[in-house]
Every structure is written in C-alpha cells, then in structure tokens.
Amino acid sequence: MINWQQFGLRSNPYDTLPLIEGGELPIHKAFVGRTVELQSLKDIFLSDSRACLTILGNVGVGKTSLANFHKFLFKYEEKKKPLFSFRREIEASKNLLNKKSFLTEVIGSTLREIRLLDPDLIKKEELLQKLEKLVDITQSLDISAGISIAGFGGEFGKTGTTEYPPSISNTMLENYFSNLVEFIKTHEIAGKKFGGLIVHINNFDIVLSDSKEKKGVIGFFQEIRDILQTRDVYYLFLGPKHFFRDIISVEKRLKSVFHLSPLVVNPLSKLEIIKAFEERMELLKSPDVVKYIAPFSNEAIFSLYDLYEGDARSIMNGLKDILSQVPETVLEPLGVDEAMLLLGKERWEVIKKSELTKEQEELLIFLATSSNYVTQKDLAIQLKKAPSNISGYYFNPLRDAGVIEVKKQEGKLKYWGLTQDYLPIKFILKAKKTIQQKTKENMQQLSLFSKGVENR
Numbered sequence: 001m002i003n004w005q006q007f008g009l010r011s012n013p014y015d016t017l018p019l020i021e022g023g024e025l026p027i028h029k030a031f032v033g034r035t036v037e038l039q040s041l042k043d044i045f046l047s048d049s050r051a052c053l054t055i056l057g058n059v060g061v062g063k064t065s066l067a068n069f070h071k072f073l074f075k076y077e078e079k080k081k082p083l084f085s086f087r088r089e090i091e092a093s094k095n096l097l098n099k100k101s102f103l104t105e106v107i108g109s110t111l112r113e114i115r116l117l118d119p120d121l122i123k124k125e126e127l128l129q130k131l132e133k134l135v136d137i138t139q140s141l142d143i144s145a146g147i148s149i150a151g152f153g154g155e156f157g158k159t160g161t162t163e164y165p166p167s168i169s170n171t172m173l174e175n176y177f178s179n180l181v182e183f184i185k186t187h188e189i190a191g192k193k194f195g196g197l198i199v200h201i202n203n204f205d206i207v208l209s210d211s212k213e214k215k216g217v218i219g220f221f222q223e224i225r226d227i228l229q230t231r232d233v234y235y236l237f238l239g240p241k242h243f244f245r246d247i248i249s250v251e252k253r254l255k256s257v258f259h260l261s262p263l264v265v266n267p268l269s270k271l272e273i274i275k276a277f278e279e280r281m282e283l284l285k286s287p288d289v290v291k292y293i294a295p296f297s298n299e300a301i302f303s304l305y306d307l308y309e310g311d312a313r314s315i316m317n318g319l320k321d322i323l324s325q326v327p328e329t330v331l332e333p334l335g336v337d338e339a340m341l342l343l344g345k346e347r348w349e350v351i352k353k354s355e356l357t358k359e360q361e362e363l364l365i366f367l368a369t370s371s372n373y374v375t376q377k378d379l380a381i382q383l384k385k386a387p388s389n390i391s392g393y394y395f396n397p398l399r400d401a402g403v404i405e406v407k408k409q410e411g412k413l414k415y416w417g418l419t420q421d422y423l424p425i426k427f428i429l430k431a432k433k434t435i436q437q438k439t440k441e442n443m444q445q446l447s448l449f450s451k452g453v454e455n456r
C-alpha cells in the first residue's frame with residue numbers, strides 16, 4: 001500500500017485508466033497535448049456529413065483518452081456542429097462482432113447516455129421507451145443464452161447466443177437506429193441541440209491478438225458496411241497499428257467507406273508526460289496542502305519513458321511499483337538511480353517468488369551484468385559447463401515465465417536478453433554503485449558541515 005497523503009495527494013496520480021467524461025480526473029483539465037491530432041479530427045468531422053475513422057497506435061499511448069477527449073469537445077464545446085456521444089466504452093469483443101449485437105450495443109449505450117443527462121426525456125418520448133424495451137429484450141436473451149451455455153437448464157433456448165425471436169430482425173434494428181439518430185438531430189437533449197452522433201468502438205487490439213479472429217473481424221466490417229454510411233453518424237474505431245492494413249484495406253468496397261488514412265497516435269513527448277503528471281497531482285492535491293511533493297524527479301520519469309518507449313500506462317505502472325518499494329518517508333523526489341534501483345528490486349522480488357533454481361539465478365545475474373545479449377555458449381563458458389544441458393535447465397523456464405526472450409537470431413544461434421518488463425534488474429548493480437558513491441559524498445559533506453559548526 002502506498003501512502004499518497006504523504007505527498008500531499010488525495011489519491012494515486014499514476015492511475016492507468018483512460019481519461020473519460022465523468023471520470024475521477026476531469027478530462028478537460030487532465031488531458032495534455034495532442035493539438036495536431038485533435039485538429040485533424042476536428043477538420044474531418046466538420047468537413048463531412050459522416051465519417052468513419054481508425055485511430056491506431058501501440059497499447060498505452062493514449063488512443064482511448066484521445067477519442068474520449070475529442071468526443072467531449074464535440075459534445076460540450078464545439079459551436080458549429082455539436083455531436084452527441086456516449087461516455088461508455090464499447091469494447092470490440094468477439095461477441096460484439098455481428099450486426100445485431102453491434103446495433104444493440106450502440107443503441108443501448110446512446111439511450112443510457114440520454115438517461116444520464118436527461119432522464120425526463122425518456123419518460124416523455126415514446127420512441128425512446130420503445131428502444132429501451134428492445135435493447136432490454138435482446139440483452140436479456142443474450143444473458144439467458146449465456147446461462148444455457150454454462151450448463152444451466154436447456155429451457156432458455158438450445159442453440160446458443162444468436163437465437164433471437166424472429167420479431168427482432170436486423171432490418172428492424174437498423175430502422176430503430178436511424179430513428180434514434182433522427183431523434184437526436186431533431187430534439188434537444190438536456191437543453192442542447194446536436195447535429196449527429198459519434199460512435200466509438202474501443203480496443204480491437206484484444207480480438208486481433210488472436211490471429212484466428214482476423215477473418216471474423218473483416219466479415220464484421222463487411223456486414224455493417226451499410227450502417228457505417230449513415231448520415232450524421234461519425235465512427236471511431238481504435239486498434240493496433242496494423243488494423244487499417246490488415247482489416248480495412250483488404251477489400252476495396254470497405255476501404256472506400258473509411259477515411260483515406262488512419263490517425264496514428266504516437267507517444268506523448270517527455271515534457272508532455274511530465275506536464276500530465278503535474279496536472280494530475282495538482283488536481284489530486286489534498287485540500288489543506290499548499291504544494292504537493294512530487295514523488296519523482298523528472299530525470300527518473302525520463303528514464304522510465306526511455307525504458308517503456310513512451311507507453312504512458314507502463315510508465316505509470318512502473319512508478320507505482322517503485323513507490324511500493326520505498327521503505328520510509330520520501331523527502332526529496334526520487335532520482336534516477338534510486339528509482340531504477342527500486343524498480344529493479346521490485347522486479348527481482350517478483351522473479352524470486354517463482355522459486356528460481358540456483359542455475360536460473362546464475363543465468364539472470366549473468367544477463368543482468370553483461371552489456372550484450374547472451375548465447376548458450378557464452379553462458380556455458382561463464383559457468384564452465386557443457387552447452388548441451390543449458391537450454392532445458394537455464395533458458396526455457398525463464399523464457400516461459402516471460403523474464404527472458406530471444407532478442408535476435410543468426411542461423412541457429414540465439415541471442416538472449418531480458419524482456420522489457422524485467423530489464424530494470426539490470427539497473428540494480430549499476431544504481432547501487434552510484435548511490436553508494438553519492439551517499440559517501442553526502443556523508444563527507446555532512447561531516448564537513450558539522451565540523452564547521454563545531455569550529456564556530
């Protein structure tokens with residue numbers, strides 16, 4: 001448990017949830033940077049009466065937060081063409097990837113948002129009530145189908161998840177969806193007029209991490225191609241960098257519906273990350289505190305930035321892991337060496353929990369102290385052992401535990417190194433030396449200081 005109050009903070013500033021409308025951190029204050037990306041989103045949305053756009057980038061760079069902030073701006077601050085949107089994130093899961101589930105989720109999420117902002121409107125409007133019923137029916141069917149799969153009673157329908165009563169057809173759902181969009185354009189919601197709807201589908205990373213799902217995802221987009229072209233509806237699909245190439249541009253007819261190129265999200269700069277953290281700490285400052293105490297020096301944050309190549313989520317997880325290792329009160333922000341040493345220590349303790357054999361520990365220390373990648377032969381020489389037994393005892397178990405991996409291969413020769421998560425154990429030895437040196441210097445200064453006092 002980390003005591004955040006000692007820093008003058010109410011709670012954890014390194015929370016890794018995406019920024020979202022209505023979240024713990026107010027999105028319009030906590031969001032930093034991305035002016036270029038926001039401008040191009042704005043240009044696209046203002047110049048067309050519909051749009052279909054992919055927002056792509058590595059995990060943890062800030063795709064979801066960007067989409068959420070863009071939605072926020074168009075919902076509350078855009079003057080020319082405000083667009084309605086729901087804050088809830090629809091995750092691209094296997095179950096979502098058919099027209100029926102997709103439309104049900106989109107209609108359901110939109111209704112829920114209307115209910116949050118303007119509950120009286122639902123009471124007043126028959127269409128909205130009818131839509132709520134419809135979503136209710138399809139969702140309870142889904143849930144009961146789920147139960148029959150789990151092995152409880154066959155009376156809920158024997159054929160699995162896709163059994164809907166014939167009365168709720170795709171055509172009907174499509175019509176209801178158009179009605180809903182029309183409703184949004186012609187009615188005030190919470191006293192405000194909107195020109196259309198933004199639909200945001202999050203995280204194609206997860207479905208696509210299983211390469212068998214690729215075909216299904218392509219099929220899904222072909223199936224919803226017509227609803228993607230609904231006037232005044234703006235779609236954002238978030239995913240990994242290869243999403244556009246592998247899914248959207250596979251077929252011309254589909255590609256033509258989408259914006260020409262994906263919006264690629266790159267990591268925030270080092271200074272933007274610092275600014276984001278400062279902003280968060282300011283927002284989370286305890287009421288009676290004049291100035292919070294930053295737990296980390298900028299240099300320490302920069303070295304985590306380098307380690308995780310700007311992935312904000314990993315950086316924050318790393319910072320949290322480091323603080324969980326700090327023994328006592330921190331008076332000064334942690335410097336690079338202290339931070340990296342603690343991160344290395346934390347990772348080392350995680351590894352230790354998996355009960356290393358003596359051999360595995362030897363290999364790890366060898367990897368942690370050598371400046372190059374290591375081959376089996378290198379290790380055999382180091383340990384004076386026959387190379388033949390080494391892979392089974394030494395390398396494979398650590399590879400399976402995600403601690404080491406093959407970094408490059410030349411013919412049959414494999415070069416091993418620590419995975420990114422465990423790279424910090426390399427810092428243990430180096431940082432320890434630097435800190436010992438620094439402590440020595442500090443001691444000298446301290447003794448000079450006290451001599452000065454004595455001599456007075």
Ligand SMILES: Nc1ncnc2c1ncn2[C@@H]1O[C@H](COP(=O)(O)OP(=O)(O)O)[C@@H](O)[C@H]1O
Binds near residue numbers: 066276
């Ligand atoms: N522009 C930004 N300003 C401040 N914090 C951000 C920004 N973008 C991302 N973050 C933070 O970084 C972390 C990862 O962002 P997220 O949007 O979830 O990334 P992704 O969707 O690409 O995985 C979250 O904790 C989020 O709050």
Ligand SMILES: [Mg+2]
Binds near residue numbers: 063064065203
């Ligand atoms: Mg995300």
